[in-house]
Amino acid sequence: MSSTLFAAYAVFWGLTFAFVMSLWARQRRIQQELKRLSETFERNPPAND
Amino acid sequence: MRGSDNYLAQHLLTVGSGLVMLVALGMVFLYAPREAVMGDVQRIFYFHVASAWVGFFGFFVTFLAGVGYLLSGQRRWDVLALSSVEVGVTFITMTVVTGSLWAKPAWGTYWTWEPRLTISAVQLLIYVAYLMLRGSVEGREQRARFSSVYGIVAFVTVPLSWFAIRWWRTIHPDILTGGDQMAIAPRMIHTLLVSIGAFTLLYAALLSLRMKLEWTSDELIRMRLKLERRSRG
Amino acid sequence: MSFLRKLLAVINKDIAAEMHTREIISAMLVFSLLQLLIFSFALDLHAAIAETVAPGVLWATIVFAGTLGLNRSLAREQRNSCIDGLLLAPMSRSAIFFGKVAGNFLFMVLVEAALVPLFSALFGVALFRLSVLLVLGLGTLGYASVGTLMAAIAVNTRAREVMLPVLLFPLALPVLIGAVQATGGLVSGGSLVDVAAWVRVLVVYDLVITAVSLVTFGYVLEG
Numbered sequence: 001m002s003s004t005l006f007a008a009y010a011v012f013w014g015l016t017f018a019f020v021m022s023l024w025a026r027q028r029r030i031q032q033e034l035k036r037l038s039e040t041f042e043r044n045p046p047a048n049d
Numbered sequence: 050m051r052g053s054d055n056y057l058a059q060h061l062l063t064v065g066s067g068l069v070m071l072v073a074l075g076m077v078f079l080y081a082p083r084e085a086v087m088g089d090v091q092r093i094f095y096f097h098v099a100s101a102w103v104g105f106f107g108f109f110v111t112f113l114a115g116v117g118y119l120l121s122g123q124r125r126w127d128v129l130a131l132s133s134v135e136v137g138v139t140f141i142t143m144t145v146v147t148g149s150l151w152a153k154p155a156w157g158t159y160w161t162w163e164p165r166l167t168i169s170a171v172q173l174l175i176y177v178a179y180l181m182l183r184g185s186v187e188g189r190e191q192r193a194r195f196s197s198v199y200g201i202v203a204f205v206t207v208p209l210s211w212f213a214i215r216w217w218r219t220i221h222p223d224i225l226t227g228g229d230q231m232a233i234a235p236r237m238i239h240t241l242l243v244s245i246g247a248f249t250l251l252y253a254a255l256l257s258l259r260m261k262l263e264w265t266s267d268e269l270i271r272m273r274l275k276l277e278r279r280s281r282g
Numbered sequence: 283m284s285f286l287r288k289l290l291a292v293i294n295k296d297i298a299a300e301m302h303t304r305e306i307i308s309a310m311l312v313f314s315l316l317q318l319l320i321f322s323f324a325l326d327l328h329a330a331i332a333e334t335v336a337p338g339v340l341w342a343t344i345v346f347a348g349t350l351g352l353n354r355s356l357a358r359e360q361r362n363s364c365i366d367g368l369l370l371a372p373m374s375r376s377a378i379f380f381g382k383v384a385g386n387f388l389f390m391v392l393v394e395a396a397l398v399p400l401f402s403a404l405f406g407v408a409l410f411r412l413s414v415l416l417v418l419g420l421g422t423l424g425y426a427s428v429g430t431l432m433a434a435i436a437v438n439t440r441a442r443e444v445m446l447p448v449l450l451f452p453l454a455l456p457v458l459i460g461a462v463q464a465t466g467g468l469v470s471g472g473s474l475v476d477v478a479a480w481v482r483v484l485v486v487y488d489l490v491i492t493a494v495s496l497v498t499f500g501y502v503l504e505g
Contacts, residue, residue: 004154008093008147009074012100015146019139019255027262030269037272041279119501175452182449185439195435198498199449202431205494206453213459213483 059257066250073099073240073247081240090154093147095240099248101144101169105207107137107252108176112204115197124267127193130200131183132259136252138176144169164215171210175203288373292381293388299358300389306354310347310393317343318400332405337465340401340409341421341458344394348425349447351389355382356433357442375500379430383492387426394418413474414465420484421461424491428453431495434502460484 077095084091114130117123148166149159160166179199186192300306321327321339359382398409398418408414429450436446460483467477474481 002088002090002154004090004150005092008150009096011146011150012096012143015139015143016251016255019136020258023255023258023262027258027265030262030265034265034269034272037269037276041272041276119498171452171455178448178452182435182439182445185441185445187440191438194501194504195438198431198501199435201498202428202491202494203453205490206428206456209456209483209487209490210459213456216479216483217459217463 059261062250062254062257066247066254069243069247069250073244076240076243081237082234084237087155090151093151095237095244096248097144097147097151098241099244100140100147101165102245103248103252104137104141104144104169104172106249107133107140107256108172108200108204108207110256111137111176111179111200115200115204118193118197119201124193127197128260128263129256130197132256132263134176134179134200135259136255138173138180139255140248140252141169141173141176145173162214162218164211164218167214168207168211171214172207175207179203285374285377288377289381289384292373292378293384296355296381296385297388306351306389307392309354310351310389311396313350314343314347314393314397317346318397318404322404327405329406332407333470334466336401336405336407337462337469340397340465341462343397344390344422345425345451345454345458347393348390348422348429349450351393352386352426352429352433352450353436353443353446355386355389356430356437360437375503376496378503379496379499382434383423383427383430383495386430387423390422390426391419394422407469409469411468414468416474417461417464417468417477417481417484420481420488421457421464424457424484424488425454427488427492427495428457431499431502434499456483456487460487 073095077092081092081095083089110133111130114126114133118126118130145166148163148169152161152163152166153159156163179196182199183192183196186195318339321343325331325335325339327335327339398415401407402409429446432450432453433446436442436449439445460480464477464480464484467480468474
């Protein structure tokens with residue numbers, strides 16, 4: 001098996017993996033922020049509604 | 050893509066596309082015959098063509114979603130357009146990089162202005178510009194409108210560029226790419242078709258993950274607005 | 283008002299503004315001359331290689347100078363909120379689009395009118411022919427058309443000056459290839475028949491891109 005072939009398939013898997021990881025990291029960051037905000041929301045009852 | 054039914058579908062799609070990718074990979078290395086002239090390096094071809102095809106398909110989806118957004122003004126079309134570009138750019142990057150890896154043993158140079166490789170590189174530039182445009186426009190509605198227009202006009206120019214590049218190459222015949230012809234065996238065609246199918250499934254899986262991310266980010270924006278409104282009284 | 287009258291009104295407005303400030307044409311012209319200077323040194327441009335290189339240099343100059351003019355022309359609308367005025371006027375979006383394209387086309391052609399004799403004199407290539415001028419016109423029309431649409435988008439972004447070339451160049455590729463090849467074929471002694479394929483590329487691009495830009499332009503303005 002040539003090294004070119006190996007490099008090419010490493011590119012396919014590497015890029016797919018990188019994209020999935022970037023999706024996962026962004027998703028996690030947003031969900032953590034969302035959770036934090038909704039906790040803030042629960043803790044502080046509406047002031048002068 | 051909201052709700053628990055979709056959650057299951059999402060997982061099935063992700064796992065399924067992974068499995069089919071493994072099948073395709075197995076076929077590339079075990080089922081497809083060794084090509085006579087190029088040798089094992091030719092096995093790049095299957096995933097290379099599949100990623101090129103799916104990348105182009107992704108940009109076509111963005112084109113359709115752009116039309117959908119301009120006609121309806123619904124957020125989901127914009128989410129679809131954006132997500133499809135991100136996945137498409139990932140795939141077309143694979144195409145360009147592996148094409149350049151392929152060019153080295155095949156033609157003795159890492160880059161040649163071979164039409165199919167060139168049009169992939171042009172598409173990569175166009176859709177990187179699309180993503181830059183999105184990053185540079187204020188206001189969600191305006192961003193969606195501008196990027197829809199760009200997605201439509203850009204996609205229309207791709208076939209025009211393709212023909213212009215091809216004719217340009219025939220005028221400057223490329224001796225390097227002359228020996229491009231390979232003997233296609235039936236097993237090669239099977240492998241190629243399964244690879245294209247696998248990449249299409251992978252596209253769908255990544256697309257739905259990316260869209261889910263966008264919807265979650267919308268939820269976050271709504272939550273921020275809610276908090277802001279309340280703190281102002 | 284008929285469509286033509288409205289169209290002329292938009293063009294007249296652009297010409298009047300340009301007569302007053304002279305900012306677009308002078309900027310494009312000076313920029314073109316500077317590019318010519320840079321290309322001359324960068325490529326060591328002399329008569330012996332001029333025939334092969336001149337068409338590319340000419341079109342690169344036009345393309346780069348064009349972004350300058352397009353940006354200014356649309357930025358002027360945005361700065362003075364002229365677009366809002368135009369939208370309030372009883373005027374169809376297509377009249378505004380064609381008016382702006384015509385204005386930009388006119389400014390670019392004026393700059394080319396100065397470039398062509400200069401090129402002919404400096405590099406000894408015969409550009410003053412009807413066929414070359416036709417190719418110049420077709421190429422410029424397509425470029426002005428897609429350029430006007432892209433500039434209308436770019437002036438509303440945060441990085442406006444940077445955004446226009448990034449958006450426009452990859453879309454203008456067919457024009458550039460077609461125009462350079464057609465000009466090259468004519469300069470090296472061919473006739474229009476010899477470069478018919480490239481002229482066809484330009485005509486098809488002009489038609490397709492003008493149609494698509496026309497349909498989508500309204501969506502860029504709205505909002």
